[in-house]
Amino acid sequence: MAATFTLAWPLVIAQLAQTALTTTDVIMLGWLGPQALAAGTLATTFLMPFMVGAVGIVGAVAPLAAQARGARNIKAVRRIVRQGFWAAILLATLLIPILLQIRTIFGWLGQDPTNARLAEEYIHVGVWMLYPALMAVALRSLLSAFDSTRAILVITVSGVFFNAALNYVLIFGNYGFPRLELRGAALATMITSFIMFAMMLGFVLRHRRFKRFNILLRFWKPDWARFREIFRIGTPIGLTVLAEVGLFTAAALLMGLLGTDEVAAHAVALQCASMAFMVPLGLGIAATVRVGLAYGRGDVDGITKAGWTGFALGTAFMLLSCIVFLLFAPNIVTIFLSPSDPANANALALAATFLVIAGVFQLVDGAQVVAAHALRGLSDTKIPMLLAIFGYWAVGLPVAYVLGFVLEWRGVGIWIGLAAGLAFVAVVLVARFAMRERLGLLDGLPR
Structure with missing residues (x-):
């Protein structure tokens, strides 16, 4: 437990800081x-699945690097x-042309034309963050595999401050900068991504442990065997995460059919749930590394x-x-939308209700993410x-649709559907890790 906690706590805070980048955008856009x-x-909901x-x-770099370290195969x-x-x-090169078609795709999906036009303004600027953000993942995986998680923490927290400052001047046009609103938020995120990647690369190139x-x-110089291995291990990881985020994307699009207040409330509740989710996600990344190290050295007990x-x-x-969300949901949502503005009253009430439901599925959400990451270590x-x-x-999605639209529970039904999907995945993945030897997951273990 001490080893896991020592590795995990900087990752947990770094994951919270990573979400704080998006949270800053949400808060400041809420002020608009x-x-x-x-x-x-x-x-951002359209961008996130990709x-x-x-x-x-x-991210397959993390378990592969951890296993190589455990086997002492440093080369x-x-x-x-x-x-x-x-x-x-x-x-990044493959995804950017797809993402630039957001307005056309939203038109096919029946989204509000004004929302689609404004969303396009954000994507056309923010999409270029993919290059630095994805390359930074490879560096974060290397640092995690070698227990250097404090560097990830420092760089990510620095990024939060960079992003907040850039948002403040670019969204609202402060200190003589042009008022760019949504484009300003996207530009701030893109610049911050490049800064964070540069800082992380500089650390890896200069630190004596990684030089x-x-x-x-x-x-x-290509290494096609390693390249294929990354995609062999990583593609199922990517599709797993994509399936989960895609579920939340579908939920946001369903909310878009209900109205602007429902979308805004969904954004607030989802942002709060995402902040909480970052803690077990950080612990899950630590579990991947710790399990991978034990696997690499052939340690079944480890x-x-x-x-x-x-x-x-x-x-x-x-x-x-879960307890915090259940007790303080009405207070938490006022961080994002001002209660003094009568136009926000309906969105605030909806957000508080959604957050209570999010509190209920916190337990299964944490269980499924840690179990999935432990299996990745194998x-x-x-x-x-x-x-x-x-x-x-x-x-998850069928339950969300039936409850939300057939039974007309609207947004509440959609969020209950999300909880149902997460609960199912939590049960089966925890069971799979528990049965790992019986299922032959340790058959390739070095002896």
């Missing part, structure tokens, strides 16, 4: 009004990170302890966040992907 908040939410899917693929580390860069550049890897040495310790810590925190990603896709899309 529900219209800007709804449009910004639709834009972004996190790609992050999942590049493999540079090649893994270099091919992680290659994967990041390829994915020996020479990660940019013969950068253009795998058991690493996995269940991460699960216990994640579940304990989510119990706490390079077990394909079956968990299939289970997650089924749970989110064959359980």
